[in-house]
Amino acid sequence: MTATPVTPQTPARSAILSASELIGALAGGRPPVLLDVRWQLGGPDLRAEYEAGHLPGAVYIDLDRELAGPAGSGGRHPLPDPEAFGAAMRRAGVLSGAPVVVYDGGQGWAAARAWWLLRWTGHADVRVLDGGLAAWKAAGGAVTADPVSPAEGDFKPSPGALGLLDADSAAALARAGTLLDARAGERYRGEVEPIDRVGGHIPGAVSAPTVENVGPDGLFLPAPALRARFAELGASAGTPVGVYCGSGVSGAHEVLALTVAGVPAALYAGSWSEWSSDPARPVATGPLPQ
Known part of the structure; x- marks a missing residue:
């Protein structure tokens, strides 16, 4: 792994958003792509929880398989191959010019991992739902068990945007x-x-x-x-x-x-x-x- 310098990051006002702000954004003219990154250390994955109830339109992302490479000398969750990561994001419907909001079950760690990877690979408009799924439900946000089949995105990773x-x-x-x-x-x-x-x-x-x-x-x-x-x-x-x-x-x-x-x-x-x-x-x- 080669070290890269710290570069200017997403402005603080756009790094996170509240559940009420997300409700408004989803009702607007440019609704964000939603990524559900529920995860627990040591597994198993939480796809079943996602399938039981998620934000409408949200696509499940598996941290261990899509936001990390194989464990080894580089650590337990080394960075994924950028091209493999880009392919996973395109399958999830991520577009280069469209906003993305990521969330998890509430702790925020897994969502932040997805946020960081997207920002590091050059996506400029990514935010984390502050408080995750719990905050969404507390704000009266709807959840659904409907399956999601997003259209293919066009995001192409360009690593190095963050330190x-x-x-x-x-x-x-x-x-x-x-x-x-x-x-x-x-x-x-x-x-x-x-x-x-x-x-x-x-x-x-x-x-x-x-x-x-x-x-x-x-x-x-x-x-x-x-x-x-x-x-x-x-x-x-x-x-x-x-x-x-x-x-x-x-x-x-x-x-x-x-x-x-x-x-x-x-x-x-x-x-x-x-x-x-x-x-x-x-x-x-x-x-x-x-």
Whole structure:
């Protein structure tokens, strides 16, 4: 994986939208393509839940098969082949010039992964439904079990629109800027590690659990609150910022939160699952970055 620099991202006002805003957009002249990215770590896939009830017209996207490549030395959810990803998006009806809205069951991590991949591959008009399916239902949005057969889209991926880190550039960013670790604090500190080879964090990385970017209602904190939180962690618009997590899923959610806050950030897609797979790479433990 080759690192690419952080480039300007989608404006904060267009990174997410509320359920009421989506209801209005669907009734407008340019309704967005809807992607349902419900997912749970470790599977099985949630297609059955999608088939039992989804937003009208939404197409199911399988994160493990369509938003990631095969697990291996590049991590548990390495980036998919861009052409394979583009083909999956075309099957889902994604058009280069049409808006896209992605949602999941509510946590937002899987939807953010789809958002990040579409933005990274050059789609400029992608937003995440804030609060996901739960927020949609709470706003009175309809769900249906009707099957969806979208017309073929024309989206062609052009990777590089967002910042992307590999292991070496993530380590360098931890020294020269701010590298945020989006996992739970106990995994960062190395107290537990339920999935990967070893616990701990990349030396120099700062603990910033992505779950703290949302409130008890499952919605993102307001942009000023997010901006203040990230500033306290050393991440601001004037500082090089990167994010990693376990395998590049919850990290995408943190990049989304940073975008809402107006802070450009690069994603280390291989994340801890790639970093920790190599015994030669250093591991830090405890509450401090070093």
